[in-house]
Amino acid sequence: MLKRFAIRACGGAKWAAVFSLLMLVCAVSPASAGTQLAFPRPASLEPNVDFWTDVFTAYSYRDFLIHDRDRVWKVYQVLHMPGSGSPTQNDVTWANAYLKAKYADILERLAAGNEPVGEDERRVAAMFKDEAPDAYAAAAQNLRVQQGLRERFHEAILRRRHYEPLMERVFRTAGLPVELAMLPHVESGYYNSSRSSAGAVGIWQFTRSTGRQYMKISRRRDDRLDPVKSTQAAAKLLQYNYDVLGSWPLAITAYNHGTYGTARAAEAYGNDYSRIFKYYDGPHFGFASRNYYAEFLAALQVHRYEDSYFPGIEDEATPPAQVVRTSLNTGSRRPHAAMSPSRTHHPVKRTSSRRSDQAKQTRLIQPALAKNSKSSH
Numbered sequence: 623m624l625k626r627f628a629i630r631a632c633g634g635a636k637w638a639a640v641f642s643l644l645m646l647v648c649a650v651s652p653a654s655a656g657t658q659l660a661f662p663r664p665a666s667l668e669p670n671v672d673f674w675t676d677v678f679t680a681y682s683y684r685d686f687l688i689h690d691r692d693r694v695w696k697v698y699q700v701l702h703m704p705g706s707g708s709p710t711q712n713d714v715t716w717a718n719a720y721l722k723a724k725y726a727d728i729l730e731r732l733a734a735g736n737e738p739v740g741e742d743e744r745r746v747a748a749m750f751k752d753e754a755p756d757a758y759a760a761a762a763q764n765l766r767v768q769q770g771l772r773e774r775f776h777e778a779i780l781r782r783r784h785y786e787p788l789m790e791r792v793f794r795t796a797g798l799p800v801e802l803a804m805l806p807h808v809e810s811g812y813y814n815s816s817r818s819s820a821g822a823v824g825i826w827q828f829t830r831s832t833g834r835q836y837m838k839i840s841r842r843r844d845d846r847l848d849p850v851k852s853t854q855a856a857a858k859l860l861q862y863n864y865d866v867l868g869s870w871p872l873a874i875t876a877y878n879h880g881t882y883g884t885a886r887a888a889e890a891y892g893n894d895y896s897r898i899f900k901y902y903d904g905p906h907f908g909f910a911s912r913n914y915y916a917e918f919l920a921a922l923q924v925h926r927y928e929d930s931y932f933p934g935i936e937d938e939a940t941p942p943a944q945v946v947r948t949s950l951n952t953g954s955r956r957p958h959a960a961m962s963p964s965r966t967h968h969p970v971k972r973t974s975s976r977r978s979d980q981a982k983q984t985r986l987i988q989p990a991l992a993k994n995s996k997s998s999h
Contacts, residue, residue, distance in 0.1 A: 660799050660870050664896040667916050669695040674913070674920035678807075679931040681770025683708055688721040691766040691909055696749060698725050699742070708773070718767045726762045733758035766909070775924070776932055778811035783940045785812055785825065789853050796857040799870070805856070805877070807921035808914065814849055825849060826856040847948045871895035871915050879911040 663671060673694045681687065684703045690696040701721060703709055709717075728743050733755065738747040750757055782803075789803035809827040810816040822829050824846035830839055836855035837845035845851040856877075863873035863881055867888055872895055876884035887904055891897040899912060924931050 661801060661919065661922065662871065662895075663919055664899070666896050666900055667919070669693075670913060670916035671919045671923065673697075674917045675923050675931075677768055677771050678775040678920055678924055679772055681772055683770055683773050685770035686714075686717040686721060687768045687770070688725050689766055689768060690761060691764045694766075694768075694913070696761075698746060698749070714769060717769075721767050722765050725765055729758045729762035729765075733762065774811055775807065776935070777941075778807055779924075779928065779932065779935060780938060780941050781812040782806075784943055785849055785853075788850060792850075792853045792857050796861060798857055798861060798864075801922055801925075802857075802860060804921045804925050805874070805918055807924075808917045814847060823847065824852045826852045828852065828855065832859070843949055845948060868893060869895060872898075874915050874918055875911060878914040879907060883907065883911075 673689075677687070681700065682702075684705065686701045686703065688698045688701070690698075699721065701717060703713060703717060724742075725746070728746050732738060732743065732747055732750070735755070738744045750761075785806075786803055790800040793800045793802050806812050806825045810825050812825055814825050815823075816825070816827065817823050818827060820829065823833070823844065826846070828837070828846045833839050833846050833852075833855065836858050837848075837851050839845060845855075860873055860877060863876040863884075864870065866881055867873050867876060867884060872884055872888055872893070875887075875895075875898075879887075883904065883906065887898045887902045887907065890904070891902060895915070899915075902912075929936055
């Protein structure tokens with residue numbers, strides 16, 4: 623059944639155009655969100671899911687993968703940095719510059735028609751077997767470096783213990799799949815006080831503009847730091863995305879890319895997530911947005927087989943719960959913990975490889991769902 627939408631009283635042709643767009647996007651009634659197929663894994667996405675699963679579980683933070691930005695499974699080299707402990711920012715910067723310079727040079731030499739010399743060049747040439755000669759030149763402009771995240775993902779699994787029961791209860795109460803509780807693995811690593819360079823805050827990484835639609839955010843108080851209220855807000859936003867877009871791959875992508883931007887992509891490719899993933903090249907739909915759902919699926923994969931990827935982790939101690947303030951008036955109330963989950967205080971976790979386009983700003987469009995049109999989960 624065609625869903626109906628009410629547009630807030632903003633007026634003007636802009637919102638009429640938005641209304642028309644969303645009517646087209648939602649012309650197909652969504653499938654139930656509570657089925658076993660709620661989070662499908664299209665065949666075209668499997669190489670990306672495998673790539674992120676390896677990044678999360680197989681590669682250390684001292685490993686640096688130089689790969690193709692679009693075909694992430696095309697990994698040219700894994701550079702392991704000698705030493706122990708987390709590398710410094712200077713180490714990360716050096717590895718990024720060194721690997722990009724090395725493989726840009728190799729690819730440009732091969733693009734010029736030179737015969738491959740040495741092990742590295744022969745290995746790269748083999749990756750381009752049967753491809754047109756200009757593929758080398760295009761690949762030289764499409765290099766990306768990814769740092770391994772095994773240690774950070776391991777730590778996040780342990781921190782998640784403070785929040786998972788709460789999150790699952792919130793999603794279950796809202797009629798949403800409890801697996802959505804794995805999304806903070808991609809967002810914040812369950813660091814409650816995470817702050818991104820784009821101003822996103824908390825476990826669920828709400829920006830101020832989006833967060834204000836669901837929570838109290840002021841000079842004195844920031845509910846994005848409250849694990850209960852921020853999880854409830856995330857549930858509302860994810861439900862909204864699903865109601866507008868009609869599938870969880872699109873709804874989860876919209877958590878990163880924004881509801882309206884994802885709706886544009888859905889209109890262009892008939893709500894077909896696989897085609898959006900492969901072909902969509904709209905404004906701001908960059909590496910992070912394209913890979914966001916694949917990263918979620920990888921996190922879900924690791925969660926389901928956690929002890930296989932991290933043997934013995936179930937017997938490891940849970941880190942101490944720490945406390946942060948939601949009250950920003952330092953002279954007023956003492957810090958406190960909300961319910962049983964902790965409010966973990968930790969510096970920003972994101973590395974340069976994580977998403978930089980914090981584009982969750984939801985447009986002022988609200989679905990006025992008919993009584994019988996709300997998704998059953």
